[in-house]
Amino acid sequence: MTANPIKPSSSPARSNKSRMSGVERREQIVGVARGLFAEKGYESVTVEEIAAVANVSKPVIYEHFGGKDGIYAVIVDRELNRLIDLVSSAFDGGGARSVVQGAAEAFFQYIEESEDGFRILVRDAPTESDESRYASLIRDFAAQTEDLLAAQLTQNGFDKETAPLYAHALVGMVSLTGQWWLDAPQRPNRETVVAHLVNLAWNGLKHLEPQPKYAK
Known part of the structure; x- marks a missing residue:
């Protein structure tokens, strides 16, 4: 698309x-x-x-x-604030699975309702500082996810020190899938994409090995 x-x-x-x-x-x-x-x-x-x-x-x-930079800054600020408002609400309560699903749903809702805005956020930017703003937002979401996962991992007898790794993997997976979905030739509907993401994320977390080994 x-x-x-x-x-x-x-x-x-x-x-x-x-x-x-x-x-x-x-x-x-x-x-x-x-x-x-x-x-x-x-x-x-x-x-x-x-x-x-x-x-x-x-x-x-x-x-x-x-000038052009000023217009761009206004647009980026508005898009980031809208995305933050949508996704942050998913972290307000509920269990781990509901938070994962809610955050993914909110992220894809934003893309669906604001395609132009998402394109602007993820494509070229005028300066390095502007380019890092979307990445900074993704890191913020990962930090919130990290807190959630740390509790979940501890509860299931896993090392909570791995929470940052898994949090960034989960958030990165959602972000990159969103970029793919934006221009997918045969784009599945939002609910289908979210369901598959949650399936991969949640079932993957449920079957984690406490001490995974690198296969040689």
Whole structure:
């Protein structure tokens, strides 16, 4: 599946732009830039292109955002906050299996409802610091999962020191599967993907060997 093509702007013509408030104009520009970044990537989009599709002048872009980096930062902040809100709620309570399923369900719900946003989060970024923000978020989710797994491992007589390893493996599995699912030629529905992920994760955890050996 490819990113949705950018549709011609339905905003008022340049001569009528005064009808928009500053907040409305800002949101319009963000919406246009979000679609362009998702379709073409950050490096391939120019301020001139954003202005043309939004039907505004370049100075308007600079007035509201200071440039392309400013628009990108606003979009990334919004997408990260939405993803955090969805996934974090899964850690609020319940048993280990329900947390694993809830977190995976929330993650794929975000992808399904915000494909353009997810594309922006996982593809090219303007600076190393921006590029690390999604990775940092994934590490935060892994840390929360680690606490959950430590208790589960201890309860079942396993070494809780392995919790960070398993937590990052689980979260990485969900994240990479999400990227695959976004563009899968024959994309299974969300519930099917989540069910298989939970099956692999949960049943794998249930049958862990206390002292696994490297097979030579």
